[in-house]
Amino acid sequence: MSVQREMDEPIRYGDSAVTGGVSVFDERFDELFGYDGDDLGLSYAPEQSSFRLWAPTSEQAELVLYASWQGEPERVISMDRGTGGTWTASVTGDLEGKYYTYRVLIEGQWNEAVDPYARAVGVNGDRGAILDLRKTDPEGWSARMPAFGDPVDAVIYELHVMDYSIHPESGIRHKGLFAGLAESGTRGPGGILTGLDHIADLGVTHVQLLPVYDYATESVDETKLDLPHYNWGYDPKNYNVPEGSYATDPYEPASRIRELKELIQSLHDRGVRVIMDVVYNHVYDGYRVNFTKLVPGYYLRYKPDGSLANGSGCGNDCATERKMMSRFIADSVLYWAKEYKFDGFRFDLMGLMDVDTINEIRRRISAEIDPSILMIGEGWDLATELAPERQASQHNSEAIPLIGQFNDRFRDVVKGDIFLFDVKGFVSGGPVPKQEVMAGIAGGIPYAPGIHQFVQEPQQSVNYVECHDNHTLWDKLVLSAGEVTEAELRAMHRLATAMILLSQGIPFLHAGQEFMRTKNGVENSYKSPVEINRIDWERCAALQDEVAYVKKLIGLRRAHPAFRMRSAEEIRAKLVFEASPADVIAYTLRGHAGGDQAEHLLVIYSAVPGEVALPIPKLGSWQPLLGAESISALEDGKITISGIGVTVLAVL
Numbered sequence: 001m002s003v004q005r006e007m008d009e010p011i012r013y014g015d016s017a018v019t020g021g022v023s024v025f026d027e028r029f030d031e032l033f034g035y036d037g038d039d040l041g042l043s044y045a046p047e048q049s050s051f052r053l054w055a056p057t058s059e060q061a062e063l064v065l066y067a068s069w070q071g072e073p074e075r076v077i078s079m080d081r082g083t084g085g086t087w088t089a090s091v092t093g094d095l096e097g098k099y100y101t102y103r104v105l106i107e108g109q110w111n112e113a114v115d116p117y118a119r120a121v122g123v124n125g126d127r128g129a130i131l132d133l134r135k136t137d138p139e140g141w142s143a144r145m146p147a148f149g150d151p152v153d154a155v156i157y158e159l160h161v162m163d164y165s166i167h168p169e170s171g172i173r174h175k176g177l178f179a180g181l182a183e184s185g186t187r188g189p190g191g192i193l194t195g196l197d198h199i200a201d202l203g204v205t206h207v208q209l210l211p212v213y214d215y216a217t218e219s220v221d222e223t224k225l226d227l228p229h230y231n232w233g234y235d236p237k238n239y240n241v242p243e244g245s246y247a248t249d250p251y252e253p254a255s256r257i258r259e260l261k262e263l264i265q266s267l268h269d270r271g272v273r274v275i276m277d278v279v280y281n282h283v284y285d286g287y288r289v290n291f292t293k294l295v296p297g298y299y300l301r302y303k304p305d306g307s308l309a310n311g312s313g314c315g316n317d318c319a320t321e322r323k324m325m326s327r328f329i330a331d332s333v334l335y336w337a338k339e340y341k342f343d344g345f346r347f348d349l350m351g352l353m354d355v356d357t358i359n360e361i362r363r364r365i366s367a368e369i370d371p372s373i374l375m376i377g378e379g380w381d382l383a384t385e386l387a388p389e390r391q392a393s394q395h396n397s398e399a400i401p402l403i404g405q406f407n408d409r410f411r412d413v414v415k416g417d418i419f420l421f422d423v424k425g426f427v428s429g430g431p432v433p434k435q436e437v438m439a440g441i442a443g444g445i446p447y448a449p450g451i452h453q454f455v456q457e458p459q460q461s462v463n464y465v466e467c468h469d470n471h472t473l474w475d476k477l478v479l480s481a482g483e484v485t486e487a488e489l490r491a492m493h494r495l496a497t498a499m500i501l502l503s504q505g506i507p508f509l510h511a512g513q514e515f516m517r518t519k520n521g522v523e524n525s526y527k528s529p530v531e532i533n534r535i536d537w538e539r540c541a542a543l544q545d546e547v548a549y550v551k552k553l554i555g556l557r558r559a560h561p562a563f564r565m566r567s568a569e570e571i572r573a574k575l576v577f578e579a580s581p582a583d584v585i586a587y588t589l590r591g592h593a594g595g596d597q598a599e600h601l602l603v604i605y606s607a608v609p610g611e612v613a614l615p616i617p618k619l620g621s622w623q624p625l626l627g628a629e630s631i632s633a634l635e636d637g638k639i640t641i642s643g644i645g646v647t648v649l650a651v652l
């Protein structure tokens with residue numbers, strides 16, 4: 001296969017001379033050169049440090065030691081050939097405080113790269129750093145969180161580290177940093193709770209952090225953090241190291257590690273678990289990443305013509321199906337779960353990954369750590385070079401039964417298509433197919449003919465109407481709702497959030513959704529200044545009624561297991577859609593569904609601005625639990641409600 005670099009000099013693959021004629025692109029390569037040991041990377045001890053690098057196509061390999069993150073090498077140590085295509089070196093004496101890289105010789109050309117298994121790095125992640133990880137553990141760092149309940153018991157809240165504290169009115173000292181999100185007792189305008197206190201008060205169970213591994217984004221230069229800088233971070237550079245721009249001292253390798261652990265510990269101390277957003281589906285630059293420098297051609301996915309596969313839209317899909325890439329990903333996830341005590345993982349563009357890798361991660365997490373660790377992902381169908389039946393996407397949900405997948409169909413019928421800005425959804429009175437909304441309410445399971453999304457069980461559907469991507473819910477409603485009052489917009493927003501929090505499946509909120517977050521109409525704000533992205537604590541203070549409403553919804557979900565039934569079978573048996581007029585959906589959760597204390601619950605979603613009457617089943621004495629103010633008449637067998645919103649009643 002001839003693969004040319006699109007710029008500069010051709011890439012040298014080292015196919016033939018070293019590997020006995022077996023090309024790096026050949027499937028036999030994995031059998032001949034895969035390494036199964038568990039000692040890849042650096043094994044540090046004060047007496048001796050050992051290094052193992054997988055680089056089967058190199059003719060020679062060197063370990064390069066440095067005294068600092070910059071400057072010339074201190075020592076260059078020739079590495080020995082080990083088994084399975086690896087190279088090894090051992091250095092006696094204490095290397096703590098040193099930095100290191102590897103050099104590999106491929107077809108006469110030396111490439112220098114950072115160890116993909118590096119667990120610490122210098123500023124900007126250009127050299128591995130050697131330290132004693134035990135010294136990075138915070139005080140009192142010990143047990144994991146206890147096992148979590150069922151995935152449908154989770155309420156996920158997605159946030160970006162910098163967004164959450166950077167606003168001038170956040171009341172947080174360490175603005176934009178891991179340490180800022182770890183601060184307790186912070187107050188904003190009018191004395192409102194901010195930061196960690198706000199999260200704990202809302203009652204969410206899991207915070208999902210946008211990427212916190214070391215990312216490459218050039219606009220976030222860790223040596224120039226006094227200049228404006230911002231990014232979401234979906235471009236991994238060092239997979240097993242935290243991002244330096246969130247640390248109090250990016251030059252001190254232990255700082256970012258300790259401070260991320262302290263943040264996780266602070267959330268755990270408040271009863272909140274933490275999900276890590278991980279990006280193993282593509283790299284930031286297929287030609288400049290450490291993978292390509294060390295084993296050119298191996299880690300990425302290629303089209304038959306030799307060009308790079310582009311399902312990600314970034315032109316460099318990862319070959320997750322190859323043995324050493326697959327195990328690298330699994331090793332990386334397991335490392336974060338063990339070393340940092342993460343409680344869940346969210347796989348970016350998971351549809352580009354292969355089913356076997358995702359299932360192997362699930363198997364190892366459950367066997368080696370805790371089966372209640374959450375795994376969710378974006379199972380989009382993307383055009384990559386992997387057979388459709390091997391893709392970890394919505395159409396293969398049966399093959400990845402223990403993974404939650406974002407339910408974009410429910411999202412789009414509730415709020416309107418995200419790509420067609422002016423299209424309305426159910427909450428804004430759009431002409432959406434009612435059966436599709438009902439399918440989402442039922443958790444996407446095969447509920448009845450025509451009422452089924454892509455899943456088999458409710459744990460597989462992550463329900464959301466807002467995340468970091470695309471317009472916020474508020475901005476989408478502003479664009480699409482037409483001539484409506486501010487009060488009506490707010491009512492639509494509340495209804496959409498209620499539909500997420502009361503439906504079967506796993507609910508997911510975007511930070512600030514609880515006070516109708518706006519990015520002033522900016523759609524994908526990863527490149528926008530922090531002023532667009534930051535959590536606006538002044539808006540939060542002004543909309544405390546909305547915060548209280550979302551808090552109430554979360555409380556209602558957590559108090560009533562009927563909203564989080566654990567099997568499709570039970571949902572089919574206990575959830576009954578009732579007759580309802582246009583733009584209204586009503587359903588009952590009957591017979592102590594999910595073990596609920598209430599005998600029956602009745603949920604009515606109305607997108608009708610005015611008054612509307614509908615029949616209700618005669619199951620007993622219905623008492624309002626939520627939205628009592630919307631009820632204008634309640635009699636035996638009939639209810640009249642007014643205004644856009646949700647009404648919940650119970651027969652206790």
Ligand code: CA
Pocket residue numbers: 124125214215216217220222237243244245
């Ligand atoms: Ca970085």
